[in-house]
Amino acid sequence: MARIVMKFGGTSMAGIERIRAVAERVKKEVDAGNDVAVIVSAMAGETDRLVQFCREASSLYDPREYDVVVASGEQVSAGLLAIMLQSMDVTARSWMGWQLPIKTSEAHASARIAGIDTDILAKAIEGGQVAVIPGFQGMTEEGRVATLGRGGSDTSAVAVAAAMKADRCDIYTDVDGVYTTDPRIVPRARKLAKVTYEEMLELASVGAKVLQTRSVGLAMKHGVPLQVLSSFEDKPGTMIVGEEEFEESEMEEQLITGVAYDKNEAKVTLTSVADKPGSVAHIFTPLAEANINVDMIVQNFARETGNTDVTFTVPRADLARALDVLEKAQDKIGYREISSDTNICKVSVVGVGMRSHAGVASTMFQTLADRGINIMAITTSEIKVSVLIEEDYTELAVRVLHTAYGLDSEDVPAEEGA
Amino acid sequence: MARIVMKFGGTSMAGIERIRAVAERVKKEVDAGNDVAVIVSAMAGETDRLVQFCREASSLYDPREYDVVVASGEQVSAGLLAIMLQSMDVTARSWMGWQLPIKTSEAHASARIAGIDTDILAKAIEGGQVAVIPGFQGMTEEGRVATLGRGGSDTSAVAVAAAMKADRCDIYTDVDGVYTTDPRIVPRARKLAKVTYEEMLELASVGAKVLQTRSVGLAMKHGVPLQVLSSFEDKPGTMIVGEEEFEESEMEEQLITGVAYDKNEAKVTLTSVADKPGSVAHIFTPLAEANINVDMIVQNFARETGNTDVTFTVPRADLARALDVLEKAQDKIGYREISSDTNICKVSVVGVGMRSHAGVASTMFQTLADRGINIMAITTSEIKVSVLIEEDYTELAVRVLHTAYGLDSEDVPAEEGA
Structure with a gap:
């Protein structure tokens, strides 16, 4: 039995049928006896749509209000996944960033996570409940909604995993792992079974856009083992771990x-x-x-x-x-x-x-x-x-x-x- | 100078250009020296889209999670209107139901408003700020998002007007007032300048679907003068007031x-x-x-x-x-x-x-x-x-x-x- 954080990106959440597949993966971990928290992104295309609304409203939009608008995408995903899990007889509920809360800096639209209150989360998870948490969002000290910047859900997942002292943080995405290089250029590229945080940081920052760089840094700092794997295929991905x-x-x-x-x-x-x-x-x-x-x-x-x-x-x-x-x-x-x-x-x-x-x-x-x-x-x-x-x-x-x-x-x- | 609550429904908020027109109306009231709070519905079609997602996820959806999903529509509208107002140099900010808070019963998906904390609201409005508040949503005592049922934004508007002791609550909609009967049946139907709460309740409950019945009852209870008027034309609507x-x-x-x-x-x-x-x-x-x-x-x-x-x-x-x-x-x-x-x-x-x-x-x-x-x-x-x-x-x-x-x-x- 382990404590696992699972994170699903926008393509994994694109539409009800994909959300059903996500729920099935979560159920599998629960059935295996694991304690699970799930971090979700907005449905694919949703954040772009919301950002576009803000831009059309004003080219100089207030980032505090922008955050109110764009954070709604993850809110929808979290509610829908909770409904879907319940329909599969998995005990689940959603927790918004402001409900836990996930505390952030005041830098709206590119906030940093300042800390996560784990009382509620720990109680929920120990009670056998799957906590479904919208990624990308949190609450400032002033009590306003803040978002972490594009790709921030990876960082949310790692931060929750660190706060929960999770055994593993699995990042489900549309690629099945980290490769030796871009397989579109080199068909003989190999999927790596394991890579160190330091290597992943260098690979990410030089263009291997599998994970948000900040999330890798955070995982390294807290020693959270990360796994990058495919939402669409049922096979192991790439583990990102310390050199030890x-x-x-x-x-x-x-x-x-x-x-x-x-x-x-x-x-x-x-x-x-x-x-x-x-x-x-x-x-x-x-x-x-x-x-x-x-x-x-x-x-x-x-x-x-x-x-x-x-x-x-x-x-x-x-x-x-x-x-x-x-x-x-x-x-x-x-x-x-x-x-x-x-x-x-x-x-x-x-x-x-x-x-x-x-x-x-x-x-x-x-x-x-x-x-x-x-x-x-x-x-x-x-x-x-x-x-x-x-x-x-x-x-x-x-x-x-x-x-x-x-x-x-x-x-x-x-x-x-x- | 008066204290006014303005409420805009889904068709008034349908798209960025309509939201711009709404902001212009709000600005007009502000420029006239009035203190203003604005209640907004989700953009037309948005709530239906979100309800449909919930139904597709599970026919027996948890109303608590349904509320998380559908409340997001009004959240988006509120953020966008705040941005639009700011772009017209009107001081404005959005306040989610949980931020004020608007306290509701635990009856998710058809909650009743139990009370509104007016401290924040009064301070904001007295400071010359337009408070933009999503309709239809509030927070239960347990701290979860609750919605008031379809058409609930009218009730939100009246409740805010009552809490603020507003001089008037203007309900902007796609009709220009209350008529003696359905103008589609009787082309000679006349728009009423004034109607009593009691009459409006009878007219609403027998099929004149201009206002949610609950909102009229609440306005009567608190003596809030209501006005129903068109978002699209600049002319007086119908006042709904006490017999006195x-x-x-x-x-x-x-x-x-x-x-x-x-x-x-x-x-x-x-x-x-x-x-x-x-x-x-x-x-x-x-x-x-x-x-x-x-x-x-x-x-x-x-x-x-x-x-x-x-x-x-x-x-x-x-x-x-x-x-x-x-x-x-x-x-x-x-x-x-x-x-x-x-x-x-x-x-x-x-x-x-x-x-x-x-x-x-x-x-x-x-x-x-x-x-x-x-x-x-x-x-x-x-x-x-x-x-x-x-x-x-x-x-x-x-x-x-x-x-x-x-x-x-x-x-x-x-x-x-x-």
């Missing part, structure tokens, strides 16, 4: 866990930046003040002129704002020209195994060079090496790296011949 | 205020009921126990046999249950045969003026007799005379009575020639 859950042999055997890519960055280059103290600070301070995240940075020093070219990446969505900020600061920074490029992609290899193995980066550089792929920038962390390349080479780069690190599955997928 | 608001001359001048009809009843006849003590009780006690309202009752005594035929009406929706109950009680009641008829209609003339005038009933009977319309049963109250007739004669009866009591408008409506 791995045998030493497992860690050593796999140098690289996955290859990720991210096409959402843009490259900015400033030429002939004066080589004087503070000039680099003059570039990045105004960007930080404008809330623009800078990712990769490369500085090329030209000894003969004493000048430097500085290249860095920002999110594509922020490029126009970044250029505006930098143009306004031209005098202060003292650069000659500014240029930008969105035809780029960041490709990363991720794996905790690289800590104990040298040569991961050089394998990457050599593999790409062999295919004539030019590297524009490099950034590394303890468990990741990322390179910036021309966007057109993305698929080729991912494919050759997947092979180079021995990640290709031996099974030839059925579709491959097509 | 009428001049004596107004009361005397108008004998009859309106003619109403109700096709939702069915007639049941039991023949040869034994004429012994308690036999009539044996008919109506089991019906009352089954929660079936009996309306008109006629008893025909046949002196020679010592037997009696008993005829009465019940709501059409309850007819099958009523017959079932009575068949099971046949031995106890001791009747020979049971028969029923749904091809009937109740037509009523209503007016406080009839208290001081004799001859209202005889005018009615004579007018119908002149047209060969047979009266099957009669029931009267202090301000109403109702007759049961064959359904096919409904329109004719309404039209001739409207003329007989001098209610026809002198203006020939433009459409009449068509």
